[in-house]
Amino acid sequence: MSxxxxxxxxxxxxxxxxxxxxxxxxxxxxxxxxxxxVLANDPALLKRTWESLKDVMAPGALDPLTKEMxxxxxxxxxxxxxxxxxxxxxxxxxxxxxAQLGELxxxxxxxxxxxxxxxGLQVPxxxxxxxxxxxxxxxxx
Amino acid sequence: MSxxxxxxxxxxxxxxxxxxxxxxxxxxxxxxxxxxxVLANDPALLKRTWESLKDVMAPGALDPLTKEMxxxxxxxxxxxxxxxxxxxxxxxxxxxxxAQLGELxxxxxxxxxxxxxxxGLQVPxxxxxxxxxxxxxxxxx
Amino acid sequence: MSxxxxxxxxxxxxxxxxxxxxxxxxxxxxxxxxxxxVLANDPALLKRTWESLKDVMAPGALDPLTKEMxxxxxxxxxxxxxxxxxxxxxxxxxxxxxAQLGELxxxxxxxxxxxxxxxGLQVPxxxxxxxxxxxxxxxxx
Amino acid sequence: MSxxxxxxxxxxxxxxxxxxxxxxxxxxxxxxxxxxxVLANDPALLKRTWESLKDVMAPGALDPLTKEMxxxxxxxxxxxxxxxxxxxxxxxxxxxxxAQLGELxxxxxxxxxxxxxxxGLQVPxxxxxxxxxxxxxxxxx
Amino acid sequence: MSxxxxxxxxxxxxxxxxxxxxxxxxxxxxxxxxxxxVLANDPALLKRTWESLKDVMAPGALDPLTKEMxxxxxxxxxxxxxxxxxxxxxxxxxxxxxAQLGELxxxxxxxxxxxxxxxGLQVPxxxxxxxxxxxxxxxxx
Amino acid sequence: MSxxxxxxxxxxxxxxxxxxxxxxxxxxxxxxxxxxxVLANDPALLKRTWESLKDVMAPGALDPLTKEMxxxxxxxxxxxxxxxxxxxxxxxxxxxxxAQLGELxxxxxxxxxxxxxxxGLQVPxxxxxxxxxxxxxxxxx
Numbered sequence: 001m002s003x004x005x006x007x008x009x010x011x012x013x014x015x016x017x018x019x020x021x022x023x024x025x026x027x028x029x030x031x032x033x034x035x036x037x038v039l040a041n042d043p044a045l046l047k048r049t050w051e052s053l054k055d056v057m058a059p060g061a062l063d064p065l066t067k068e069m070x071x072x073x074x075x076x077x078x079x080x081x082x083x084x085x086x087x088x089x090x091x092x093x094x095x096x097x098x099a100q101l102g103e104l105x106x107x108x109x110x111x112x113x114x115x116x117x118x119x120g121l122q123v124p125x126x127x128x129x130x131x132x133x134x135x136x137x138x139x140x141x
Numbered sequence: 142m143s144x145x146x147x148x149x150x151x152x153x154x155x156x157x158x159x160x161x162x163x164x165x166x167x168x169x170x171x172x173x174x175x176x177x178x179v180l181a182n183d184p185a186l187l188k189r190t191w192e193s194l195k196d197v198m199a200p201g202a203l204d205p206l207t208k209e210m211x212x213x214x215x216x217x218x219x220x221x222x223x224x225x226x227x228x229x230x231x232x233x234x235x236x237x238x239x240a241q242l243g244e245l246x247x248x249x250x251x252x253x254x255x256x257x258x259x260x261g262l263q264v265p266x267x268x269x270x271x272x273x274x275x276x277x278x279x280x281x282x
Numbered sequence: 283m284s285x286x287x288x289x290x291x292x293x294x295x296x297x298x299x300x301x302x303x304x305x306x307x308x309x310x311x312x313x314x315x316x317x318x319x320v321l322a323n324d325p326a327l328l329k330r331t332w333e334s335l336k337d338v339m340a341p342g343a344l345d346p347l348t349k350e351m352x353x354x355x356x357x358x359x360x361x362x363x364x365x366x367x368x369x370x371x372x373x374x375x376x377x378x379x380x381a382q383l384g385e386l387x388x389x390x391x392x393x394x395x396x397x398x399x400x401x402g403l404q405v406p407x408x409x410x411x412x413x414x415x416x417x418x419x420x421x422x423x
Numbered sequence: 424m425s426x427x428x429x430x431x432x433x434x435x436x437x438x439x440x441x442x443x444x445x446x447x448x449x450x451x452x453x454x455x456x457x458x459x460x461v462l463a464n465d466p467a468l469l470k471r472t473w474e475s476l477k478d479v480m481a482p483g484a485l486d487p488l489t490k491e492m493x494x495x496x497x498x499x500x501x502x503x504x505x506x507x508x509x510x511x512x513x514x515x516x517x518x519x520x521x522a523q524l525g526e527l528x529x530x531x532x533x534x535x536x537x538x539x540x541x542x543g544l545q546v547p548x549x550x551x552x553x554x555x556x557x558x559x560x561x562x563x564x
Numbered sequence: 565m566s567x568x569x570x571x572x573x574x575x576x577x578x579x580x581x582x583x584x585x586x587x588x589x590x591x592x593x594x595x596x597x598x599x600x601x602v603l604a605n606d607p608a609l610l611k612r613t614w615e616s617l618k619d620v621m622a623p624g625a626l627d628p629l630t631k632e633m634x635x636x637x638x639x640x641x642x643x644x645x646x647x648x649x650x651x652x653x654x655x656x657x658x659x660x661x662x663a664q665l666g667e668l669x670x671x672x673x674x675x676x677x678x679x680x681x682x683x684g685l686q687v688p689x690x691x692x693x694x695x696x697x698x699x700x701x702x703x704x705x
Numbered sequence: 706m707s708x709x710x711x712x713x714x715x716x717x718x719x720x721x722x723x724x725x726x727x728x729x730x731x732x733x734x735x736x737x738x739x740x741x742x743v744l745a746n747d748p749a750l751l752k753r754t755w756e757s758l759k760d761v762m763a764p765g766a767l768d769p770l771t772k773e774m775x776x777x778x779x780x781x782x783x784x785x786x787x788x789x790x791x792x793x794x795x796x797x798x799x800x801x802x803x804a805q806l807g808e809l810x811x812x813x814x815x816x817x818x819x820x821x822x823x824x825g826l827q828v829p830x831x832x833x834x835x836x837x838x839x840x841x842x843x844x845x846x
Binding site: 217222246250253254255256258261263 | 358361363387394397398399401402403
């Protein structure tokens with residue numbers, strides 16, 4: 001049982017209902033998963049979260065599958081059960097094979113290990129890694 | 142200053158030296174970053190870590206740039222300064238643009254937010270996300 | 283099933299029983315939640331934990347509801363299911379409305395996002411944030 | 424040195440410059456801290472982050488100081504140096520005393536301890552904590 | 565239900581089966597726990613993970629019980645339910661008493677608290693803690 | 706620079722001074738490290754933290770070196786720089802060799818990896834790990 005109830009469409013406020021309609025339109029499916037149905041208890045939180053997510057996950061310099069796999073990697077690093085499930089499903093739907101999932105798990109596991117070793121040993125950053133990135137190379141320019 | 146000294150080649154044991162030689166061969170560069178030079182204080186730890194990493198990062202079902210970006214995403218999620226620097230450098234060297242880095246940061250930030258909301262609200266996993274993946278679709282088969 | 287059994291009053295040692303009596307007195311209720319009943323398997327751990335908690339949560343410069351909401355925010359940041367449940371219950375009992383919970387969740391989510399961005403981008407601390415706090419302004423004086 | 428440069432106003436794109444202007448207006452100060460000046464390298468990331476933050480931190484069911492202290496508590500739980508500095512400064516500016524900071528630190532420390540004990544011992548959630556919150560009591564209704 | 569199925573011996577590939585045989589030989593028991601049976605869906609991930617673990621947990625400068633307790637302490641710090649269960653079982657099998665488990669929990673809890681206070685307060689490292697460890701004292705020499 | 710100043714003995718309140726005297730007596734040394742000198746800005750926080758720590762680290766069912774290494778392992782898992790430094794120094798002072806530190810790092814790294822894999826793959830806990838521990842075997846009895 002979630003902290004707030006999982007709302008059916010007819011149980012939520014019009015403001016939340018409008019967000020769910022946008023989720024359906026954007027994703028081109030009738031299915032809206034529980035995450036949004038729980039957030040629907042607070043229309044402002046639901047709307048802000050969805051609009052940011054929609055923006056972040058829109059096609060851009062990175063393709064949608066890569067974005068899903070990055071999302072999944074962070075969810076694994078944070079051990080968020082729900083998020084691992086939902087983003088694994090989304091990545092599979094966008095074409096991730098089980099072999100790719102296996103390699104992704106390998107990277108996440110290995111990064112978790114070397115992150116702790118590098119931070120624990122307090123390794124100084126190499127000069128070579130501090131070379132400036134010219135402003136003109138930045139996205140803002 | 143790191144917990145163990147950053148060793149120059151001539152300061153390390155032959156066993157550690159041999160690992161650094163393999164790093165140079167594999168990466169096709171003379172440069173070996175500080176992470177390995179600190180691990181070199183413990184040849185067994187160095188060897189095991191390097192061999193796992195070499196295996197994980199080898200080309201496979203995922204291309205090298207995608208693997209680097211996944212590694213970077215986990216390092217960001219774990220707030221490992223050294224790792225963020227080294228894997229940003231590696232990803233840039235493999236072609237990551239600043240626009241792609243910006244989108245990667247957007248995904249990591251957004252995942253960090255929704256991971257906390259989903260876990261905090263204890264959202265129940267949707268039945269649709271629990272559908273079995275047939276064994277024949279797995280990498281092991 | 284917990285790692286150690288959830289003990290009924292009559293199953294625990296007199297030392298643990300005495301701590302539960304103090305919990306009942308301090309909280310002015312007969313109800314003692316499972317956290318304490320599991321810790322009761324180790325009277326020293328139970329006693330030290332309860333006494334620290336009682337001290338920390340006592341009214342002081344911050345009011346009890348604010349303290350509960352801070353406790354809840356940290357529990358959300360740490361994704362501790364049990365703690366989120368118990369401190370949500372406690373905060374509601376002390377007057378937290380669902381609208382306040384929604385805003386609290388918004389802050390926790392947003393902080394999780396910007397924490398990762400600030401740490402990941404390794405933003406240098408502004409001079410203005412390093413201005414000394416005079417010793418006389420400290421709680422110890 | 425940050426991953427992206429700390430941009431002066433005249434170094435950033437018009438889109439980023441417009442966001443900084445809004446930060447100044449909203450906060451009623453000329454000072455814009457480094458976090459935003461680094462995000463300014465990616466105008467889309469800057470804009471989305473600022474607009475969410477502005478929304479989350481606006482006065483609502485919780486007062487601004489409580490929100491700042493919650494933000495600080497999460498930043499402490501996540502050990503984000505920059506965030507701890509900036510939100511301590513902001514909370515002090517909104518009236519947080521050093522005695523209040525001391526109690527906040529006490530709560531964060533104690534929560535970090537009991538979060539690990541509750542999760543580690545895998546304490547089952549008490550029935551009493553699972554009682555439903557009526558939909559009509561939720562913010563969305 | 566796990567993300568990948570828990571495989572019986574006869575359901576896995578010969579490569580995974582060979583790793584399970586080595587686990588049985590090394591641990592001198594017929595029982596192979598679910599962690600390995602899930603990893604068995606990806607023979608390469610299974611093999612690499614097992615070989616690293618076997619190497620790390622072999623008797624060395626630290627005795628097997630101490631290694632198990634360190635593993636358990638990290639699993640508690642990471643709030644990994646499965647890992648807490650499996651390493652508590654392993655440590656008990658190697659002789660950990662419930663009194664020792666209680667003290668281990670005390671250390672983990674206390675470390676979680678002071679870690680947050682030290683990092684949050686941004687305490688500068690004492691000169692005394694930075695004294696160099698002579699290279700000749702290192703494992704690599 | 707820490708969030709609160711590092712206080713010299715003569716700068717702190719008598720209450721904090723008394724705690725430092727107890728630290729010196731208990732540890733049988735004149736040296737008091739910065740962690741306590743920063744906490745000294747808040748005598749109540751200092752006293753509660755020290756008394757809990759003194760209790761937790763006292764000899765018991767686990768010997769002092771094992772406790773220090775467990776403390777260090779958690780500090781590494783939490784990437785707390787100060788804590789890694791201070792507990793490495795303490796463990797070395799109590800006899801930890803560099804070879805033992807190397808193996809400890811190996812365990813922490815490996816646990817970080819398998820913790821993420823076990824949690825990520827959502828491996829179900831084996832029945833064998835859920836067998837009850839008889840109450841009479843618990844520390845509280």
